[in-house]
Amino acid sequence: MFQLQARTVAEVEIRKSRFIAVLLPVESREQALRELAAIRQRWPDARHYCAVLLCDGDSMLDDDGEPSGTAAKPMYNVLRHKDIVNVLAVVVRYFGGIKLGAGGLVRAYTQAVNAALAEARLLPLRRMRRMQLAVDFADEARLRHACREMGLAVSGQRYAERVWLGVELPDDEWQARLAELADRMAGALEAKPDD
Incomplete structure (x- = not known):
């Protein structure tokens, strides 16, 4: 899967009609709707503003007055074919x-x-796969150090009978990374999925 690094704009002219394509990285439907409103203000006298949103389990296809299936669906097909997510087109x-x-x-x-x-x-x-890792209080600094050395960001902590640290592991290698952490902690590591 891929995502856009930044906003991209391109224009094509076909039989005297102008088609201005704007692609933006987005993180939510709310952000996408704000961006769509800004695009409508940027080009206020256009006839159509056809849009596709593909974002974290959310989607939107809007032909905006064009005949059904002639605008948003082809745009959607291009984005899906290129395996792009978190995008507003x-x-x-x-x-x-x-x-x-x-x-x-x-x-x-x-x-x-x-x-x-x-x-x-x-x-x-x-x-990424979110996990909760638990160690005894005396081992917290060692676990944090191991995570840092492995390039794993600690996303939070909770103190109970043991210290629980939230980490994100690459989904395609989470088991190997978890095994490496357990080795570094001499087996004194408890792990569970982050709900």
């Missing part, structure tokens, strides 16, 4: 007076998003 259309037909619209919206992606810098996104 908006294509702003200025109608040029010539109707494109359903097939022409599908090609135009696909081309606009592809043009923006050609300018984009994509970052690989690594899925």
